Amino acid sequence: MGGQEIEQLIRLLGRLPGFGPRSARRVALYLLREPHTRLAPLARAMERAGEAIRTCSSCGNLDTSDPCHICSDPLRDKGLVCVVETVGDLWALERAGVHRGVYQVLGGTLSPLAGVGPEDLNVSALLTRLHEGSVREVILALGATVEGASTMHWLMDRLETYEGLTISRVAQGVPMGGALDVLDDGTLAAALGARRPA
């Protein structure tokens, strides 16, 4: 549609998560209608973010500094490490403001079918910290999926060798604001099994 530069832009936009050809064209048109006020600033922001981005060598977070602003924050509890699958999970917990410790981003889950083994997961920094004896508790905040569960069990095997370390996992149950009749059986079983005195 009108020149290879435009077609290339639409093609690359179409690869973004949640995008199809239709939304790619819509966004391309939106940007191209105002090249100076819409397209150029976004291209510039991408370039700047791409130049500034660092992967935290300690926890695996994406940030503009290494160590990231969480790992270098003296107020964060370094003895409390929350293990998450992705940077997106870390960001979600940070937005909620519910974790006062630090993180370890695995960068995925064990998945033999997808060829992801233990060596592909980012745990070395966590193990180093455990060896140093500076960690008091590890919270496993992995997804409630088959891969998340098998990754959790593999991690627990490795963590149980550290004496005096508390290993916990996030609770499963009915999400806030969620109606019971739309939940799957697994969630209902977990919620019922983990019931507490009211």
Next chain:
Amino acid sequence: MGGQEIEQLIRLLGRLPGFGPRSARRVALYLLREPHTRLAPLARAMERAGEAIRTCSSCGNLDTSDPCHICSDPLRDKGLVCVVETVGDLWALERAGVHRGVYQVLGGTLSPLAGVGPEDLNVSALLTRLHEGSVREVILALGATVEGASTMHWLMDRLETYEGLTISRVAQGVPMGGALDVLDDGTLAAALGARRPA
């Protein structure tokens, strides 16, 4: 979330049509996870498209050449002009491959509430062509909205002064593959009113 460059990228992504904070973060993370293979190529494609983009001085299409590839195509029928609201409408008709003439992109519809008057619509090129007497038929392909209808009537008033000019409008009715029971009353009334021998 992690540095002002990343925050700025998420903010600008969140302004795109169809985006919210959630999808902006998701796309930002997708791009930032692979800065060299995902983010950089897209930023480059945006810059190139921004530099190459031209608005066709004849029809108003967005293209990398002016006049656009449609207006400069000797095989297109210059005597048959299809009037559309937006470049997106033009692209949709081109993808369908159903129009062998040329276009006139108004760039919007009359909308007193939004402060869009006749002087804001791009019709001068069309009127010039009409004065030259080179146009045989004008097809009005405007949206079936209040604004589209008022724009169409305003245009018809101006076009009716040209003798011998055929003015037509796209048909309204049941969309292909569309079930009747999900259509609104207006569409049903139009489809019934414009019924043809089977």
